[in-house]
Amino acid sequence: MKSLSVRNLNVWFGEDRNRVDAVRAASFDVPSGGSFGLVGESGSGKSTILRAITGLVPTWSGEIEIDGAHVAHKRGREFYKLVQMVFQDPYASLHPRHSVDHVLSETLHLHGFQDIDTRVNNLLDDVGLGRSFRFRYPHQLSGGQRQRVAIARALAPEPEILLLDEPTSALDVSVQAEILNLLSDLRAEHKLTFVMVSHDLSVVGHMCDSVAVMRDGEIVEILSVEKMRRMEPDSAYTKHLLDVSLNYASAQA
Amino acid sequence: MTTETTNSRRKESLRDWLLTDTPTSRRHAKLASAYKSWLRLRSNHMAMFGLGILVLLGFVAAFAPWLAPYDPYAQVLSDRLLPIGSEGHLLGTDSLGRDILSRLIYGSRITLYIVTLVALIAPVAGLMVGTIAGYAGGWTDTILMRITDIFLAFPKLVLALAFVAALGAGIENAVLAISLTAWPPYARLARAETLTIRSSDFISAIRLQGAGPVRIITRHIWPLCISSLIVRVTLDMAGIILTAAGLGFLGLGAQPPSPEWGAMISEGRRFLLDHWWVATIPGLAIFTVSLAFNLLGDGLRDVLDPKDGAS
Numbered sequence: 001m002k003s004l005s006v007r008n009l010n011v012w013f014g015e016d017r018n019r020v021d022a023v024r025a026a027s028f029d030v031p032s033g034g035s036f037g038l039v040g041e042s043g044s045g046k047s048t049i050l051r052a053i054t055g056l057v058p059t060w061s062g063e064i065e066i067d068g069a070h071v072a073h074k075r076g077r078e079f080y081k082l083v084q085m086v087f088q089d090p091y092a093s094l095h096p097r098h099s100v101d102h103v104l105s106e107t108l109h110l111h112g113f114q115d116i117d118t119r120v121n122n123l124l125d126d127v128g129l130g131r132s133f134r135f136r137y138p139h140q141l142s143g144g145q146r147q148r149v150a151i152a153r154a155l156a157p158e159p160e161i162l163l164l165d166e167p168t169s170a171l172d173v174s175v176q177a178e179i180l181n182l183l184s185d186l187r188a189e190h191k192l193t194f195v196m197v198s199h200d201l202s203v204v205g206h207m208c209d210s211v212a213v214m215r216d217g218e219i220v221e222i223l224s225v226e227k228m229r230r231m232e233p234d235s236a237y238t239k240h241l242l243d244v245s246l247n248y249a250s251a252q253a
Numbered sequence: 254m255t256t257e258t259t260n261s262r263r264k265e266s267l268r269d270w271l272l273t274d275t276p277t278s279r280r281h282a283k284l285a286s287a288y289k290s291w292l293r294l295r296s297n298h299m300a301m302f303g304l305g306i307l308v309l310l311g312f313v314a315a316f317a318p319w320l321a322p323y324d325p326y327a328q329v330l331s332d333r334l335l336p337i338g339s340e341g342h343l344l345g346t347d348s349l350g351r352d353i354l355s356r357l358i359y360g361s362r363i364t365l366y367i368v369t370l371v372a373l374i375a376p377v378a379g380l381m382v383g384t385i386a387g388y389a390g391g392w393t394d395t396i397l398m399r400i401t402d403i404f405l406a407f408p409k410l411v412l413a414l415a416f417v418a419a420l421g422a423g424i425e426n427a428v429l430a431i432s433l434t435a436w437p438p439y440a441r442l443a444r445a446e447t448l449t450i451r452s453s454d455f456i457s458a459i460r461l462q463g464a465g466p467v468r469i470i471t472r473h474i475w476p477l478c479i480s481s482l483i484v485r486v487t488l489d490m491a492g493i494i495l496t497a498a499g500l501g502f503l504g505l506g507a508q509p510p511s512p513e514w515g516a517m518i519s520e521g522r523r524f525l526l527d528h529w530w531v532a533t534i535p536g537l538a539i540f541t542v543s544l545a546f547n548l549l550g551d552g553l554r555d556v557l558d559p560k561d562g563a564s
Contacts, residue, residue, distance in 0.1 A: 077463040093454035110462045132275040135282035
């Protein structure tokens with residue numbers, strides 16, 4: 001188990017006059033084994049924070065620490081053995097020409113594992129896909145099955161911190177519950193630290209211990225899930241967000 | 254009767270084995286997806302027609318010594334310029350009394366040789382330049398693409414002529430010259446594909462596994478570029494054959510007495526009005542092979558388009 005802490009993180013795109021500040025002075029701590037949620041409207045910079053942590057966005061400043069160790073701008077393989085990410089859209093995150101077996105064994109190979117065959121089978125068992133899925137191509141899988149493959153790929157290097165970028169928003173409701181339960185189980189089983197981005201407050205309420213609410217690239221408020229359930233946020237924006245979310249849920253029911 | 258039913262049953266189960274949704278091994282999965290592509294190609298009759306012509310061309314080239322009725326170089330001056338359908342010379346003879354059919358058959362070897370070599374050199378060079386430029390971006394991209402632009406700005410045949418003139422006439426140099434003029438469109442195509450692929454999530458995902466740029470370009474980007482490249486190559490084949498023929502026609506490609514089809518047209522040109530078949534027959538051969546490549550390319554586009562297979 002590792003803890004993650006982000007101090008004064010700024011992320012921007014473009015240069016000079018075209019510069020857009022996607023995240024401004026974001027700070028938060030995730031205790032080891034904890035589960036942290038990032039919520040907000042689309043465009044508020046939630047996913048950008050994850051992409052900056054993983055190094056997919058190189059233009060960031062501030063401090064990212066894993067278990068107290070500073071993360072450099074150029075990340076090595078050791079970093080990717082600790083931190084992995086599950087992407088939002090399982091239709092885009094799997095190579096269309098690579099079979100499940102290819103995806104998983106390449107990942108294992110890159111991380112220097114030797115017993116690739118047994119590990120691929122174990123990973124498939126872990127995410128609840130039978131071994132019959134091993135040699136299928138993405139177009140032969142449903143959205144939920146694809147997301148399970150993506151989760152298996154993220155688990156392959158045996159990471160300690162898992163970043164989840166709206167892992168269920170591209171899936172239909174019945175499958176969403178399955179994937180969320182799978183993630184909860186895996187977290188307990190592998191003792192993972194979660195950082196989860198979502199715009200769905202009920203998902204975050206179900207999965208996380210504490211939540212950061214974001215608006216226009218800034219963290220408005222960090223509150224515990226109990227506080228959120230009791231509808232006692234400090235900031236007006238969070239209150240507004242909670243009200244809207246409740247109204248939406250009751251309108252749907 | 255019984256053997257027939259077991260045979261058909263075995264055929265049936267092989268078909269099922271190939272069409273399964275749950276392959277049991279790496280090889281099985283590869284064979285199954287290849288078989289499905291083949292079924293899609295087979296349902297396209299025009300593409301199969303093109304493929305048939307090309308298979309025939311390959312067969313003719315392989316067995317030229319057995320198929321040709323005469324030595325393609327043997328000159329019989331008493332039998333010069335015999336018309337089509339003369340006794341012993343199905344397609345007539347040329348100005349030196351050489352059998353046109355035999356020359357056509359031997360010429361298919363040269364045509365295949367040129368086409369194969371160019372198809373191996375130009376797209377590979379273009380693929381490398383294009384994917385590196387597209388993936389690296391920045392200065393690398395600018396420099397590589399401006400070089401590509403310079404090559405593109407020259408008229409193809411003129412540039413090929415300049416290269417052949419500099420390197421000396423001959424088949425190998427013609428191949429080299431055609432390849433040098435043929436790669437820029439592939440580079441453009443590969444770069445455009447790479448730009449759409451490089452920002453996709455599955456490339457981000459493999460970067461998060463610590464994969465370096467070489468692995469990403471060769472293992473993850475190339476497989477997605479190759480299908481559109483193959484289609485483009487088959488569509489360009491006609492142009493390649495014509496450029497080779499054009500160089501032969503201008504006397505800078507294959508040298509006489511070699512039975513290259515373009516050179517044959519060039520020789521027949523002098524007699525075009527009185528003895529039309531001498532130039533027309535090799536022209537028809539070039540036309541047929543070009544058409545076959547175009548038809549096949551059209552069919553391959555339907556089969557290999559990754560957007561089809563992915564959805």
